Amino acid sequence: MTERAPRMTALDAGFMHCHVCKKLLDLPARHEEKASCSRCSAHVHPRLPNSISRTWAFLIASIIFYIPANTYPIMTVQKLGEGDGHTIIGGIIALLHSGMYPIAFVVFIASLLVPLLKMLGIALLLLSVQFHWQTSAHHRTKAYRIIEFVGRWSMLDVFMISILVAMVDLGGVAKVYAGTGATAFAAVVIFTMLAAISFDSRLIWDNVRNKDE
């Protein structure tokens, strides 16, 4: 197992570590200097540059797209020439009506709850770092890991629609079309994933510095 070196961060000791290949490198002599890794030639920064403002930008973009994602239909089911648009919530209600409770529950979590909690979580993490909240860094790191992990699962509806569109193509009898809401929803998922990636979790720990340990 690993053991603590003299308790300090790499930054304190004058190092930075490559986020891609994990090699430990010397900090560049001048702060502004651009550095690339000697092992994998990725750009290396002691902390991700402009992490907070970039994360806010992606977060705000995802919040904006969340509105059309929920108000526009994600798909239209056409039966014998008559169209019928479904929003995300409409789709969940339809599943409930047909008695598919477990699947309705899964779609509810993946498409409604997860994106909302994820956006809220990222906002709270950002605020906690910006305003030096002294909430447990352990809890915040755990929250960040969960956010990073669950984000992709919200793509569920988008994939489901792509399969339905391909399968239900029975000429005049029945046909499924994807709706604008689906594109907006995919944008929400991608922007929240980008927000999670741009957030530098080390900022959480830089704040607490030995208090919380």
Add this chain to the structure above:
Amino acid sequence: MIAEMPNRRINEEAPVLACDECDLLLYKKPIRIGQKAYCPRCNHVLYESKKDSINRSLALAITGLILFIPANLLPILRLKVLGIEHGATMFTGVVSLFQNGMWILSIVVLLASIVIPAIKLLLVFYISLGLKSSRNFPRLAQCMRWHQHMDEWGMLEVYTLGILVAYTKLIGLAQVIPELGLYCFVAVLFIAGFTSTTVDEELYWEKIEAKND
């Protein structure tokens, strides 16, 4: 380029590393095969030793690449209603979206469910082969760098859940028959998942570095 860190600066024998998530500086201790090293402060997995990593990864990548072809070309589900039959492959899902005019959505689905998982398997194949062979394989470090990002954006497991939801939505309305492509697809899903657990990134980077010297 930055100069490599002289290890002896902190301790004569032990190499040091920094935690990805909290930047704590730690001594690197050798671990047994199958073990993981955790950060004592934030509990992040620092590194993991994997058994016979290169051979296993190579074998899995080859199997996955072979199965990828039927998984994409054979129908995954077939729909039977009012005497009309219609099968859907993963690729027709993308094509139908594109014909719908939802070209952004079709590109997102194409990337997340087909292109990125395929590139990931190809990269594992190329890098593992390169590390086994004594000949010079160009751009190994660059490939490994790309490989690092593929896990974030490949969404095979989410796509599988999408198939399941689409299936339950249709089962009440029509006869839905799972096809051979579905089984190949599930096999690819598992193989792609396993390759993430067999690639020992630490070992791969060390070997790549040694090869480049």
